Amino acid sequence: MSSMRVFTGKNVFVDGSLKPATILVATATGKITDIFEGARDRTSFPDVDDASWTDAGDRFILPGLVDAHVHLNEPGRTDWEGFWTGTRAAASGGVTTVVDMPLNSIPPTTTVANLEEKRAAAKGQCWTDVAFWGGVVPGNQAHLRPLIDAGVKGFKCFLIESGVDEFPCVNESDLRLAMDQLKDTSTVLCFHAELDKHGHPPPTTDPTAYSTFLASRPEQLEVDAIALITSLHAQYPALRLHIVHLSAATALPLVRAAKAAGLPLTVETCFHYLCLDAGAIPAGRPEFKCCPPVRGPANRDALWAALRAGTLDCVVSDHSPCVASLKRLADGDIMRAWGGISTLGLGLSLLWTEARRRGVGVERVVEWCAGRTAEHAGLAGRKGALRVGLDADLVVWDPDAEFTVTRESLNFKNKLTPYEGLTLRGRVEQTYLRGQLVYDRAAGGFEGLRPVGLLL
The missing domain is CATH 2.30.40.10 (Urease, subunit C, domain 1)
Incomplete structure (x- = not known):
């Protein structure tokens, strides 16, 4: 041989x-x-x-894609997803590296011991390479530097309740404690950027209508969160910060201002925000629910413009599956359903289908899903391009093949996705x-x- x-x-x-x-x-x-x-x-x-x-x-x-935002959920919620099924799904969509989020598994990746438990569960199961994010939760600041030494690529925190009890959200004082630990490192701190300053009561209108859910997570939650993040960033200007899954176009001026001021801030958006339209989501279809929500077509156009202009840096899946019962398909109650969209295996085709309609070339798609995501996850010396030494x-x-998304064609564990029935290109x-x-x-x-x- x-x-x-x-x-x-x-x-x-x-x-x-x-x-x-x-x-x-x-x-x-x-x-x-x-x-x-x-x-x-x-x-x-x-x-x-x-x-x-x-x-x-x-x-x-093409270079293999780097999906820097994936919930593989193992161990602890392996019936939601696992390393075997999740990485197979990724490989079927041209993803060769996934970076696993620190929550939805039990235990969460908030200590070195928990990281080792997750690595032990992953061993021998992965069809792609897998890296790990660590988590910032109240009171774990002493664990952050040991997690860096153990190899995590950065950290994620929530400014709003995460949906799982074992990964609570942080407040401003928690953030300062964490940022003091991280400020002189080369790591990155990532934010789920929704902040409910005013305690919005849940709407009492039809819980099966997508518009009800959309009203419960207004764009202002993202604007308020990013205002806090950029204000803190000015006090820790050497620390790399990152906004995950931005959906609200009204927050883009804050991002532009931070970047214009020279702050090392990067921002991702997701396939679903670039490809779906809130106005076209039928009632009683919780598989479309994610947080922050899919918004309307004008918002989607603004995200595309921001991506092309470089205000947004990269595109990821935020693959966040669950078991079918938690999606409440039987009663269609979007308000009480688990929020998360399953995408692994479809992202490149989804983005290419929409990009072609908008006159965007494959060069930009690869940049957003491979080169920039590899940089974000600290993997650019190894992944994200076809170059000698990588x-x-x-x-x-x-690029021209067409296929229809069927349940049978999905490789992730729980075969629920809003994209079923769509015809995609590439x-x-x-x-x-x-x-x-x-x-x-x-x-x-x-x-x-x-x-x-x-x-x-």
């Missing part, structure tokens, strides 16, 4: 654009060793056997992790393959 693999094609994403290129990968390390201009044939590399050669032809070869995480992608044909095939659509997906993911 050859000691190298070759990937070649007419549309390889190198240096920010698609071009004919050939990539050499050392099988021993899984690293890219050379990239040559032009699509080459086997005569160029006579010592490489047929089994180690992938010619994508006209299809695209892991050979590659996706063979057909399909993953193969996914390679460090040069090793981990998903092959034409050969049945995962048949004959094995999980080779590492815990980063």
